[in-house]
Amino acid sequence: MTKIHPTALISGDVTLGQSVEIGPFAIVNGPCRIGNGTKIDSHCLIGEGDLAFGATVIGENCHIRSHSIIYFGVEIGHSTQTGHAVVVRAESKIGANCMIGTSSDLQGNLTIGDHTRLHSDVHLCSGSNVGQFVFIYPRATFTNDKYPPSETTCGPTVGDFTQIGAGSLIMPGIEIGKHCLIAAHSVVTQNIGDDTFVKGSPAKSIGNASDLLVDGQALYPWPKRFARGMPWYDALSSDPEKASPFE
Amino acid sequence: MTKIHPTALISGDVTLGQSVEIGPFAIVNGPCRIGNGTKIDSHCLIGEGDLAFGATVIGENCHIRSHSIIYFGVEIGHSTQTGHAVVVRAESKIGANCMIGTSSDLQGNLTIGDHTRLHSDVHLCSGSNVGQFVFIYPRATFTNDKYPPSETTCGPTVGDFTQIGAGSLIMPGIEIGKHCLIAAHSVVTQNIGDDTFVKGSPAKSIGNASDLLVDGQALYPWPKRFARGMPWYDALSSDPEKASPFE
Amino acid sequence: MTKIHPTALISGDVTLGQSVEIGPFAIVNGPCRIGNGTKIDSHCLIGEGDLAFGATVIGENCHIRSHSIIYFGVEIGHSTQTGHAVVVRAESKIGANCMIGTSSDLQGNLTIGDHTRLHSDVHLCSGSNVGQFVFIYPRATFTNDKYPPSETTCGPTVGDFTQIGAGSLIMPGIEIGKHCLIAAHSVVTQNIGDDTFVKGSPAKSIGNASDLLVDGQALYPWPKRFARGMPWYDALSSDPEKASPFE
Numbered sequence: 001m002t003k004i005h006p007t008a009l010i011s012g013d014v015t016l017g018q019s020v021e022i023g024p025f026a027i028v029n030g031p032c033r034i035g036n037g038t039k040i041d042s043h044c045l046i047g048e049g050d051l052a053f054g055a056t057v058i059g060e061n062c063h064i065r066s067h068s069i070i071y072f073g074v075e076i077g078h079s080t081q082t083g084h085a086v087v088v089r090a091e092s093k094i095g096a097n098c099m100i101g102t103s104s105d106l107q108g109n110l111t112i113g114d115h116t117r118l119h120s121d122v123h124l125c126s127g128s129n130v131g132q133f134v135f136i137y138p139r140a141t142f143t144n145d146k147y148p149p150s151e152t153t154c155g156p157t158v159g160d161f162t163q164i165g166a167g168s169l170i171m172p173g174i175e176i177g178k179h180c181l182i183a184a185h186s187v188v189t190q191n192i193g194d195d196t197f198v199k200g201s202p203a204k205s206i207g208n209a210s211d212l213l214v215d216g217q218a219l220y221p222w223p224k225r226f227a228r229g230m231p232w233y234d235a236l237s238s239d240p241e242k243a244s245p246f247e
Numbered sequence: 248m249t250k251i252h253p254t255a256l257i258s259g260d261v262t263l264g265q266s267v268e269i270g271p272f273a274i275v276n277g278p279c280r281i282g283n284g285t286k287i288d289s290h291c292l293i294g295e296g297d298l299a300f301g302a303t304v305i306g307e308n309c310h311i312r313s314h315s316i317i318y319f320g321v322e323i324g325h326s327t328q329t330g331h332a333v334v335v336r337a338e339s340k341i342g343a344n345c346m347i348g349t350s351s352d353l354q355g356n357l358t359i360g361d362h363t364r365l366h367s368d369v370h371l372c373s374g375s376n377v378g379q380f381v382f383i384y385p386r387a388t389f390t391n392d393k394y395p396p397s398e399t400t401c402g403p404t405v406g407d408f409t410q411i412g413a414g415s416l417i418m419p420g421i422e423i424g425k426h427c428l429i430a431a432h433s434v435v436t437q438n439i440g441d442d443t444f445v446k447g448s449p450a451k452s453i454g455n456a457s458d459l460l461v462d463g464q465a466l467y468p469w470p471k472r473f474a475r476g477m478p479w480y481d482a483l484s485s486d487p488e489k490a491s492p493f494e
Numbered sequence: 495m496t497k498i499h500p501t502a503l504i505s506g507d508v509t510l511g512q513s514v515e516i517g518p519f520a521i522v523n524g525p526c527r528i529g530n531g532t533k534i535d536s537h538c539l540i541g542e543g544d545l546a547f548g549a550t551v552i553g554e555n556c557h558i559r560s561h562s563i564i565y566f567g568v569e570i571g572h573s574t575q576t577g578h579a580v581v582v583r584a585e586s587k588i589g590a591n592c593m594i595g596t597s598s599d600l601q602g603n604l605t606i607g608d609h610t611r612l613h614s615d616v617h618l619c620s621g622s623n624v625g626q627f628v629f630i631y632p633r634a635t636f637t638n639d640k641y642p643p644s645e646t647t648c649g650p651t652v653g654d655f656t657q658i659g660a661g662s663l664i665m666p667g668i669e670i671g672k673h674c675l676i677a678a679h680s681v682v683t684q685n686i687g688d689d690t691f692v693k694g695s696p697a698k699s700i701g702n703a704s705d706l707l708v709d710g711q712a713l714y715p716w717p718k719r720f721a722r723g724m725p726w727y728d729a730l731s732s733d734p735e736k737a738s739p740f741e
Binding site: 007024025042043066067083084085102103117120121135137138139163165166167184185201212214219222225226228 | 501503519521537539542561563579581597599601615617619633635637639641642643644645663665681695
């Protein structure tokens, strides 16, 4: 049974699945489709901007936390969560099982793969393409305009499983490979191949991420040691030695 | 005809122009004057803080997007837009045709000239003075206290047409000239003359911005090649070779 | 007399002291105890997340500004203020007489001592421990995961009276002493003893903060020259030469 708070405002062509919950002082403007079991918390604004971008589509079992703003023309996969005061502009396609941290600002015209996690206050510029299983830490910033202001912007691309440290800045059009490790506060000015560990401003390669040893142990690729919320959680728990598909 | 949503709360001495729109769950506290054609979106708080700073004055054809907070004693010129969750504290004077990006935080006691654009999450400290046609990119931070904490703060000054890259930090009291280019992630610790291109931490001069060639072309001063939303838009479109007043 | 705006929503086990004010469109979910004279402004959400963390407890004479979000299991001392859109997650203990700036994001499982001030947009990771009389300037970021992603996070610790400059990044588990001065935009990668002045990325020691002379004067420890809002305000005002307990 849906639970729509009496103060919530629903208008236009809105389709709500079963057991959807809409919190107090929330606004849902159609066209909008919200999947079964999804929760929209208080003070949210769903359906903003230009109707020409089409419906806002939020999958099943999502949780959009309070004060968040999702534009028209955004598509969010099932089981994805946001923190508070997240902004997602038009033409954004976010995968399933993602987490988008508090105050993150997704400027639209971008894609995010499944199981990707943005921590707090991540800024993704228009044109960003982020793969699956990517983790981006607080206050990382993606940029898209090399000689501003211009009309020829190009967002960064990030490969699957890559970790982008807190406060990093990714320059326009940069391509970062899979399984990379970008140290905190790095400024990435050149393309980076798979499995590379970089740090600094401008970021320089320290070597392969998979060669990084801590107490004699290789910590990367990380899926062999971290599984919380990941599809290989059950497998890794039952046989930590070799359960991960990424061993 | 004004359109005030029935859930909006208007109190005190509020003067609304023609065709003003006030969205759901918005609050407008007087003294406040809002010009013709201006839209205040949902969940905004207009008129906050100390009444002693006087009225909040928002010009004609402005658009204040949702969850923004504008204090008493703020003056905003016509046709200026904000993103979401912008905060503007008292004694701020913002020009006409400006854009103030999502989550930007304007600490008050500051000025911003006409046609200036702040991208997302720009932090302007108290005492900042920003000229006309300035573009400031995401997460740039202005500071005003060199030996904190102190009672002798002094904000930065930025000349007309200057571009300040993402994640830059401007030190207290710094004066930046006109037509400068501050690379992303720079830390500006010294005054900078007109037409200077700087980068790094601390930022060092690379030369004149107007000497920067990309594919054999000088890109600065930028008004000769970029006109979207600018007063010379029609002129530049009709004669790209020499239309801009800044050629 | 309490002043609860008619649009505010109070539910569950909520105990309000005398003269408490709850603003429009605010939500207070119990269990929650709010002390005498405290103001909760509009669009706030008090009591969020998992009830298992227990009551939200806000002391006397606090001011929680609009659009802020305080979780269950948060304890805030008397006379503490927040800016707008602050988020404080569970298991946070914030002292008395603190100021938590606009858009600051406190990730929970952390402590902040009395009289400490966070300026705008400070990000404190889970596991942070911040002493008394600490000032943290805009956009400083605390991190807790050295080789992400992992399950073994450890937040930074900051000693009393330390000043952390704007845009600084503190690496996981770092311990910073008392009366330190961290320059703006520093990246602190090593533990720092008391009275140390560091700057850079990685931050390097410049010497003792108390040896820093400006115009021939030692500015640190700062309590001998700055008293606004501090317990030694009256003493310093009446005898600037030797009133501060920290002279």
